[in-house]
Amino acid sequence: MERGAKEKNHQLYKPYTNGIIAKDPTSLEEEIKEIRRSGSSKALDNTPEFELSDIFYFCRKGMETIMDDEVTKRFSAEELESWNLLSRTNYNFQYISLRLTVLWGLGVLIRYCFLLPLRIALAFTGISLLVVGTTVVGYLPNGRFKEFLSKHVHLMCYRICVRALTAIITYHDRENRPRNGGICVANHTSPIDVIILASDGYYAMVGQVHGGLMGVIQRAMVKACPHVWFERSEVKDRHLVAKRLTEHVQDKSKLPILIFPEGTCINNTSVMMFKKGSFEIGATVYPVAIKYDPQFGDAFWNSSKYGMVTYLLRMMTSWAIVCSVWYLPPMTRETDEDAVQFANRVKSAIARQGGLVDLLWDGGLKREKVKDTFKEEQQKLYSKMIVGNHEDRSRS
């Protein structure tokens, strides 16, 4: 199974992103002109005017988005072309044949009774080693030996955790790996991204302080080497966040920071808007593209549907997590670029490398509404069609 997955790794995994409806990619102008042309028999000249039929365009476009829009579908797991014997990815559940059901039953048995206990044992070992190891290293005096030990303890524990999930990872272009004093940005699909990247390099983590088991792990990790953990209250204060990140980045002895600028988990078929905060700091940015192959197990974490523990259990009962990681060449902000343009440039590079759709929409749309400025764009375009530019109008 591992060999088979490795062979597939060398090409890009093509996402199955067919929408559920057939759409024509024409612009507002073209479509309205076509509607008018099909409706009236008079010769179509370019005088701006209004027709009763114009409403059809907006009406249909609106209905199309209700049936299927680019953003909402990014927040649910990707559909597969062919079934991989996991009932969770079975979209149109139908009884097909006895043989398939038997195969599926066998699969369940193997996954739950054989793979799951093994993986849980490994995960347990990995996490406890991490906590114990980093605490022990924390007692050493600061110096090169401590740094050396902490790096290796971290690395070893992440590698064990990777094995616990049976993650089969192919790293490309490892010469571009992030260096000290830089910021590593990547697209975000699940919390596992962190483990995948950290098992191949040394990073300083950034995140909110959690309670419970996560909190214990966080406190232990920060004893061994400096990570950047924020209190819940501090997260709202953008200047404070920027200041702490800048301080960390300017200290060349500290490890590169790992950040996911989308701010939320997306289902790995597209890359959404990057928040500009990390791009304002002025450090070198090392983009990384992570693409999962959903054939063996979907890694997307739908946080509104599953909690963390349920999610991890689902991960450990999939066949495997297969992914590719591309390290892209480092980028810096040009003098005539602002943070938003820089963020978009990095985002396009990551989307292109990973074969993902580059979207302008904000990942925050998972929870909030969109701004009115976009609607005004549409209104402007349409007004031009019915009244033309002000200079053109000779009679009112």
Add this chain to the structure above:
Amino acid sequence: MGSRSSHAAVIPDVDTIRRETGFSQASLLRLHHRFRALDRDKKGYLSRMDLQQIGALAVNPLGDCIIDSFFPSRSQRLDFSGFVRVLAHFRPVEEESPGIRDPKQPEPLNSRMNKLRFAFQLYDLDGDGLISRQEMLQVLRLMVGVQVTEEQLESIADRTVQEADEDGDGAVSFLEFTKSLEKMNIEQKMSIRILK
């Protein structure tokens, strides 16, 4: 273990819906999946807010009118059958020879007449069966926002109502509406094809 995916038995009254809307089983399953994806709080029905959160719909100038067409007569809840009934207007018209259809059956929701009636209702804001000059003005204002002056808009509304109005009552009735659009290929322009 995982989530139960949508099964035909989960959709209530699936046979009635299928008969009324003419959607295939597969299309209904997809629409039901979509309905559940839009229903973020898992209430079992959709509210106006759920539809307003679709980004691409919020930027559509007629977005609110379209949402209103799903919620007739001041109800605040949209269940699946209501959802599908509205969408059924946009089902592509099948190629069938005339005369085979049983005249006693009600007209299918996606017929030319019903598609026109749906568009007419978008204009006819108070639902009295007539598009008055005022209503025309309001809809136009929605479509252009602040880009056009009041006078320009008024002259456009006047002209449009005059052109379509035949019996001179100063408003456009449904028959006048259909007459002015009789050459339009409604079947194609108001259809959305669902891929298997």
